[in-house]
Amino acid sequence: MAIFSDLGLSEEQLTAIHELGYDEPTPIQEQAIPVVMSGRDVIAHAQTGTGKTAAFALPIIARIKPEKVPQALILTPTRELAMQVAEAFFRYGKHAEVRVAPVYGGQPIERQLRALSRGVQIIVGTPGRIMDHMRRGTLALDNISVVVLDEADEMLDMGFAEDIEYILQQTPAERQTALFSATMPSSVLDLALRYTRDPQRISVVSETLTAPRTKQVYYEVLPREKLDALCRVLDVETPGSAMIFCRTRAEADHLGESLQGRGYLAEVIHGDLSQAMRERVMKRFREGQAELLVATDVAARGLDIADVTHVINYDVPGDPESYVHRIGRTGRAGRTGLAISLITPRERRQIQTIERTTRSHIQRMKLPSLADVAARRREAFREALREVLAAGSLDPYVLMVEEMAESHEVTDLAAAAFKLLLNEAEQEDTLVSVEGDGAGTEPGMTRLFLDVGRLDRVRPADIVGAIANEIGIPGRQIGSIDIYDRFAFVEVPSEHAPRVVRGLGGVSLRGKPVRVSFAKPRG
Numbered sequence: 001m002a003i004f005s006d007l008g009l010s011e012e013q014l015t016a017i018h019e020l021g022y023d024e025p026t027p028i029q030e031q032a033i034p035v036v037m038s039g040r041d042v043i044a045h046a047q048t049g050t051g052k053t054a055a056f057a058l059p060i061i062a063r064i065k066p067e068k069v070p071q072a073l074i075l076t077p078t079r080e081l082a083m084q085v086a087e088a089f090f091r092y093g094k095h096a097e098v099r100v101a102p103v104y105g106g107q108p109i110e111r112q113l114r115a116l117s118r119g120v121q122i123i124v125g126t127p128g129r130i131m132d133h134m135r136r137g138t139l140a141l142d143n144i145s146v147v148v149l150d151e152a153d154e155m156l157d158m159g160f161a162e163d164i165e166y167i168l169q170q171t172p173a174e175r176q177t178a179l180f181s182a183t184m185p186s187s188v189l190d191l192a193l194r195y196t197r198d199p200q201r202i203s204v205v206s207e208t209l210t211a212p213r214t215k216q217v218y219y220e221v222l223p224r225e226k227l228d229a230l231c232r233v234l235d236v237e238t239p240g241s242a243m244i245f246c247r248t249r250a251e252a253d254h255l256g257e258s259l260q261g262r263g264y265l266a267e268v269i270h271g272d273l274s275q276a277m278r279e280r281v282m283k284r285f286r287e288g289q290a291e292l293l294v295a296t297d298v299a300a301r302g303l304d305i306a307d308v309t310h311v312i313n314y315d316v317p318g319d320p321e322s323y324v325h326r327i328g329r330t331g332r333a334g335r336t337g338l339a340i341s342l343i344t345p346r347e348r349r350q351i352q353t354i355e356r357t358t359r360s361h362i363q364r365m366k367l368p369s370l371a372d373v374a375a376r377r378r379e380a381f382r383e384a385l386r387e388v389l390a391a392g393s394l395d396p397y398v399l400m401v402e403e404m405a406e407s408h409e410v411t412d413l414a415a416a417a418f419k420l421l422l423n424e425a426e427q428e429d430t431l432v433s434v435e436g437d438g439a440g441t442e443p444g445m446t447r448l449f450l451d452v453g454r455l456d457r458v459r460p461a462d463i464v465g466a467i468a469n470e471i472g473i474p475g476r477q478i479g480s481i482d483i484y485d486r487f488a489f490v491e492v493p494s495e496h497a498p499r500v501v502r503g504l505g506g507v508s509l510r511g512k513p514v515r516v517s518f519a520k521p522r523g
């Protein structure tokens with residue numbers, strides 16, 4: 001087992017590490033710290049959440065010379081990550097007294113100018129703002145001895161490649177270059193080799209590209225059912241802190257509003273927001289004032305937020321790398337996590353591609369029914385009740401109970417109080433999810449699977465009636481109907497199946513509106 005004191009770090013640094021509660025170096029730290037310390041170029045690759053920041057920050061701090069000139073330059077793809085990495089340098093360099101300045105867009109340039117003019121040794125920033133300062137002559141890179149590209153594959157990809165090239169050209173040719181990421185697709189590796197000299201390749205090999213203690217699941221839903229499906233999953237999972245990723249800024253805004261409208265503590269972050277807003281949102285989420293962070297991929301890379309228990313892909317990411325980084329926001333530093341993807345039936349192929357590339361298994365799950373949601377709420381209610389009982393101070397209420405117990409049974413009283421508090425009225429509507437499985441059906445018929453929720457009162461005749469009268473499929477064309485508990489199987493002519501599926505959303509069963517949760521009719 002490796003220990004930090006074997007890695008050539010200073011006493012001050014070992015103290016800082018100890019204070020942070022790090023017992024031993026992670027594998028990437030063990031391998032990369034000596035190499036970065038030696039001054040050799042590095043291309044390093046290790047899973048999300050395994051401490052890559054310290055793997056480059058500690059040896060860089062150890063090598064900083066006393067002169068107050070920029071000696072190390074760390075480039076990150078987003079402002080939030082620049083801030084976070086700058087803070088990490090502060091923490092790891094706490095007792096070494098190195099001077100670090102974050103330099104990123106959106107922040108008043110004057111503040112950064114003041115920081116730079118006071119003399120800094122380590123600059124952490126986004127390429128755009130770094131270039132601004134270079135052009136203004138407020139940031140000279142001629143004493144830079146090491147450049148780190150955090151999230152290197154992203155930085156060398158289309159969006160940033162030109163800027164990186166420009167910045168690197170302004171640094172001394174004999175500088176050290178270190179590239180770190182959890183992903184390094186071969187297309188980018190070629191480019192990486194162009195910017196490094198005889199680099200040491202470090203790859204902490206593991207079975208999967210994704211964090212090992214993050215369980216991965218997916219639900220198949222229709223696009224228009226996504227919001228309901230998401231809410232149902234959230235209600236069953238009750239995450240304390242979750243990140244929900246969307247493809248576009250507009251989608252993130254829209255979803256954020258919908259979730260807020262339904263009473264969730266949700267915040268939104270994406271690149272269209274003002275910098276002040278971005279910082280406020282991140283602060284609220286980091287401090288736990290917001291439970292859900294709805295985000296675009298701007299928040300997918302590098303962010304280290306303690307206790308994110310769930311990552312939800314509201315849209316399947318375009319490429320496997322993006323998936324790896326998104327779900328890497330949970331299950332960090334040895335913790336467990338759950339990654340949930342909502343996919344439409346046409347996106348099944350994308351899930352398979354992701355599974356193949358990341359060498360991990362993504363398990364298909366059945367969407368929780370309203371009954372599951374209700375059961376979860378009741379469980380949470382019981383827990384809360386036990387806490388109240390344990391906390392005591394119930395005297396005024398005991399008096400109330402005693403008074404009412406003169407005319408009612410105590411059990412009835414408690415039951416009535418539960419009913420009032422659980423307020424389950426809205427849970428009473430019927431959920432119908434539809435799935436054509438085709439198995440065991442007559443030729444030309446599609447079997448639909450309905451989850452009629454808690455409505456054990458529903459009879460075959462109700463279903464025939466609804467389909468015949470409200471959707472207009474003649475009753476005689478409807479095949480067999482079987483009801484088991486809260487599930488029903490209904491056979492309809494395949495040609496009408498899509499219409500029935502669509503139509504079920506508008507019908508009522510026993511006077512209760514039906515909500516269709518997902519549909520997959522065959523044929």
Ligand SMILES: Nc1ncnc2c1ncn2[C@@H]1O[C@H](COP(=O)(O)OP(=O)(O)OP(=O)(O)O)[C@@H](O)[C@H]1O
Pocket residue numbers: 021022023024025026029046047048049050051052053054181182301302303304328329332333
């Ligand atoms: N040796 C260590 N022991 C315990 N915890 C550590 C150690 N090194 C780092 N950590 C913690 O692990 C967490 C993840 O670290 P970091 O953000 O550097 O991961 P990363 O590998 O850069 O992940 P990503 O690929 O997502 O950017 C941080 O909260 C950090 O404080």
Ligand SMILES: [Mg+2]
Pocket residue numbers: 052053150302
């Ligand atoms: Mg990182």
